[in-house]
Amino acid sequence: MKTQSKRARNSRKIRRIRGIAILALIIALFIIGGTTKKLNNIANNVVEAKKIEETLDIMTDKNPVKIALNEEIRMVQEEKSNLKNEIADENNKEAEKNKDTKxxxxxxxxxxxxxxxxxxxxxxxxxxxxxxxxxxxxxxxxxxxxxxxxxxxxxxxxxxxxxxxxxxxxxxxxxxxxxxxxxxxxxxxxxxxxxxxxxxxxxxxxxxxxxxxxxxxxxxxxxxxxxxxxxxxxxxxxxxxxxxxxxxxxxxxxxxxxxxxxxxxxxxxxxxxxxxxxxxxxxxxxxxxxxxxx
Ligand SMILES: [Zn+2]
CATH class of the missing domain: 3.20.20.370 (Glycoside hydrolase/deacetylase)
Known part of the structure; x- marks a missing residue:
């Protein structure tokens, strides 16, 4: 009786362990599946990010064309501002001269x-x-x-x-x-x-x-x-x-x-x-x- 119940207890224990193992396996598979999916998502995101980065590069100062363009724009603006100052100076001189010259x-x-x-x-x-x-x-x-x-x-x-x-x-x-x-x-x-x-x-x-x-x-x-x-x-x-x-x-x-x-x-x-x-x-x-x- 004692031995029988011991065996029965062991068999229940084994079943429980097996059950837990299966459950763990299912959970593990589930987790692995999820992780794989996540990894795939991350990989996709990295590709997307690279694409975006490339696109952004064209518009940011890293792009050599953009750098050259920026330099050009800066020079033109500088020239424009110099010209404006020169014109203002000339006008002032002219006004000064006209004020005094009779x-x-x-x-x-x-x-x-x-x-x-x-x-x-x-x-x-x-x-x-x-x-x-x-x-x-x-x-x-x-x-x-x-x-x-x-x-x-x-x-x-x-x-x-x-x-x-x-x-x-x-x-x-x-x-x-x-x-x-x-x-x-x-x-x-x-x-x-x-x-x-x-x-x-x-x-x-x-x-x-x-x-x-x-x-x-x-x-x-x-x-x-x-x-x-x-x-x-x-x-x-x-x-x-x-x-x-x-x-x-x-x-x-x-x-x-x-x-x-x-x-x-x-x-x-x-x-x-x-x-x-x-x-x-x-x-x-x-x-x-x-x-x-x-
Ligand atoms: Zn006359």
């Missing part, structure tokens, strides 16, 4: 004349100042030496028509253009065929509406014309006293940064000569520099 263009019309023009040239030379002479062709023809002197002393020479006769020159644009060409020939006869000037002053200025077709024609033919924004008033009467000329200049130039000053050098304009030194000194005190029109 310029006066002395202009003498209707000459040259035998008596007045040389005196004006003497004064300009004393002050070492250049001016612009809008000469009338037939006066130039009569005074070739004075034209030469104007040119040799580096003043500007402009065209003020040949005859200055309003009735003729403003009848039609052909007359006007012919007169401009005639004065050009006079000047080339005196100064040589290399001499050219493309600046014009309209007799009486270009202000009136009826002169619009004339302005159009001369622009189309490559000329530039200059009016004035300041004057000494020497055309407003005969022998206007020097002081009046000076005060007229002061009144008409007041507050202007750029002056184109109308004066005349015909033989009657003796007070223009008298007033000129005072006008120059006044303008110098006001901070003007003197320029030549071109």
């Amino acid at each position: 310029i006066a263009y002395l202009t003498f019309d209707d000459g040259p004349s035998e008596n007045v023009t040389p005196e004006i040239l003497d004064i300009l030379s004393q002050y070492n100042i250049k001016a612009t002479f809008f000469v009338v062709g037939n006066s130039a023809e009569k005074n070739p030496d004075i034209v030469k002197r104007i040119h040799e002393e580096n003043h500007g020479i402009g065209n003020h028509t040949y005859s200055h006769r309003y009735k003729h020159i403003y009848t039609n644009t052909t007359n006007f253009l012919n007169e401009i060409k005639a004065t050009e020939r006079v000047l080339q006869n005196i100064l040589g065929n290399d001499f050219e000037t493309n600046i014009i002053r309209f007799p009486g200025g270009s202000f009136e509406k009826y002169k619009n077709p004339f302005k159009k024609v001369i622009s189309e033919n490559g000329y530039k014309y200059y009016d004035w924004n300041s004057l000494n008033g020497d055309a407003e009467g005969k022998n206007i006293p020097k002081n009046k000329l000076v005060s007229r200049l002061k009144a008409t130039s007041n507050g202007k940064k750029e002056l184109i000053i109308l004066m005349h050098d015909t033989s009657a304009k003796k007070t223009t000569v008298e007033a000129l030194p005072e006008i120059i000194e006044y303008l110098q005190k006001q901070g003007y520099e003197f320029g030549v029109l071109n």
